[in-house]
Amino acid sequence: xxxxxxxxxxxxxxxxxxxxxxxxxxxxxxxxxxxxxxxxxxxxxxxxxxxxxxxxxxxxxxxxxxxxxxxxxxxxxxxxxxxxxxxxxxxxxxxxxxxxxxxxxxxxxxxxxxxxxxxxxxxxxxxxxxxxxxxxxxxxxxxxxxxxxxxxxxxxxxxxxxxxxxxxxxxxxxxxxxxxxxxxxxxxxxxxxxxxxxxxxxxxxxxxxxxxxxxxxxxxxxxxxxxxxxxxxxxxxxxxxxxxxxxxxxxxxxxxxxxxx
Amino acid sequence: xxxxxxxxxxxxxxxxxxxxxxxxxxxxxxxxxxxxxxxxxxxxxxxxxxxxxxxxxxxxxxxxxxxxxxxxxxxxxxxxxxxxxxxxxxxxxxxxxxxxxxxxxxxxxxxxxxxxxxxxxxxxxxxxxxxxxxxxxxxxxxxxxxxxxxxxxxxxxxxxxxxxxxxxxxxxxxxxxxxxxxxxxxxxxxxxxxxxx
Numbered sequence: 027x028x029x030x031x032x033x034x035x036x037x038x039x040x041x042x043x044x045x046x047x048x049x050x051x052x053x054x055x056x057x058x059x060x061x062x063x064x065x066x067x068x069x070x071x072x073x074x075x076x077x078x079x080x081x082x083x084x085x086x087x088x089x090x091x092x093x094x095x096x097x098x099x100x101x102x103x104x105x106x107x108x109x110x111x112x113x114x115x116x117x118x119x120x121x122x123x124x125x126x127x128x129x130x131x132x133x134x135x136x137x138x139x140x141x142x143x144x145x146x147x148x149x150x151x152x153x154x155x156x157x158x159x160x161x162x163x164x165x166x167x168x169x170x171x172x173x174x175x176x177x178x179x180x181x182x183x184x185x186x187x188x189x190x191x192x193x194x195x196x197x198x199x200x201x202x203x204x205x206x207x208x209x210x211x212x213x214x215x216x217x218x219x220x221x222x223x224x225x226x227x228x229x230x231x232x233x234x235x236x237x238x239x240x241x242x243x244x245x246x247x248x249x250x251x252x253x254x255x256x257x258x259x260x261x262x263x264x265x266x267x268x269x270x271x272x273x274x275x276x277x278x279x280x281x282x283x284x285x286x287x
Numbered sequence: 288x289x290x291x292x293x294x295x296x297x298x299x300x301x302x303x304x305x306x307x308x309x310x311x312x313x314x315x316x317x318x319x320x321x322x323x324x325x326x327x328x329x330x331x332x333x334x335x336x337x338x339x340x341x342x343x344x345x346x347x348x349x350x351x352x353x354x355x356x357x358x359x360x361x362x363x364x365x366x367x368x369x370x371x372x373x374x375x376x377x378x379x380x381x382x383x384x385x386x387x388x389x390x391x392x393x394x395x396x397x398x399x400x401x402x403x404x405x406x407x408x409x410x411x412x413x414x415x416x417x418x419x420x421x422x423x424x425x426x427x428x429x430x431x432x433x434x435x436x437x438x439x440x441x442x443x444x445x446x447x448x449x450x451x452x453x454x455x456x457x458x459x460x461x462x463x464x465x466x467x468x469x470x471x472x473x474x475x476x477x478x479x480x481x482x483x484x
Contacts (some may be wrong), residue, residue: 072300120311184311188307217395224316
């Protein structure tokens with residue numbers, strides 16, 4: 027009997043958490059339009075989540091592109107189809123790896139920092155102080171960070187894709203090192219990547235991922251217990267939950283977007 | 288001063304991102320193919336275009352002279368009509384022929400032009416009179432199998448392996464052709480050609 031009760035308690039706890047985070051998201055969304063009057067708040071946050079994540083995203087993009095070209099070449103060379111190297115690298119990067127890896131890096135680099143920052147603000151009573159001064163912390167602190175994540179993720183993902191496919195990544199290994207014909211590399215890419223499906227898919231996926239990551243991060247930070255342990259747990263939870271949510275959402279988005287093929 | 292540097296860096300970041308989006312749109316995606324719009328359009332009707340796609344290159348003697356801009360089905364003749372846009376700088380004789388070829392064994396399909404001997408050149412709206420359809424691997428194998436089967440039944444039981452039941456060996460070859468086109472993931476050519484069957 028007590029076991030049933032425990033399961034009931036756990037599941038209602040989960041449901042309560044889900045409901046609270048959804049209400050939290052709605053409160054953020056309601057505050058977004060007012061941010062256009064104060065763009066400076068958002069610009070500062072784009073700096074901390076976007077610009078500071080740029081280096082890791084660029085380097086990761088280069089290495090992912092290089093390793094894809096290297097291993098893809100081995101597989102394709104068996105069939106004498108080296109000329110399809112550009113196509114295979116570009117399709118994998120644009121459709122799946124670009125948004126997913128950028129999302130995972132973003133969760134680790136920017137999401138954890140967001141959760142720790144907001145959690146520490148709460149632990150040091152800064153958020154309570156704002157409320158005392160009749161400043162809504164959701165409007166002033168949370169919403170700009172959410173919008174910044176939403177803007178930064180598509181830009182970072184585009185940069186990742188260009189790095190992985192282009193001159194430093196896949197192109198470097200494929201054409202300069204392994205000797206695939208440069209024209210075949212680009213022609214294969216251009217005739218197989220469709221703008222309406224593949225490129226718009228980047229923006230849709232990365233926008234959804236950006237929203238998920240920042241939502242999880244600000245929620246975890248905002249509701250963290252105001253102790254040092256609570257902040258550390260909020261940071262860990264952010265990375266774990268956001269990463270798993272990205273992978274799950276990616277499966278669903280891929281199933282919906284590419285169902286006709 | 289501090290916030291000014293932040294604004295600059297964010298501006299740079301957004302510029303980088305937009306540049307990346309621009310590259311993805313104009314260089315990586317298929318929009319890059321539609322950029323060379325100068326030229327004249329001619330059409331060619333094929334019985335079977337195989338895996339030819341819009342945007343496929345049009346070559347003459349290995350030099351790219353244009354692109355396939357449109358593929359439609361002619362409801363009267365049940366032929367596929369490919370519209371081909373050729374750059375203005377290339378003049379080709381009126382009696383040239385067009386055939387659908389494959390670059391490499393598993394590569395993408397393209398249109399190869401064989402120049403004719405006419406003194407008149409093609410102009411906008413003209414049609415290729417002589418065309419050669421794509422070679423569909425399955426048909427080729429089917430022809431090969433029928434000719435081989437009839438050959439082996441003529442000569443009795445000379446070939447040990449070839450003497451088996453014809454339907455069984457046909458199936459075997461059909462399967463190997465299928466797995467080839469599956470292994471070749473990226474050029475949709477092989478996949479669509481097997482769909483078209």
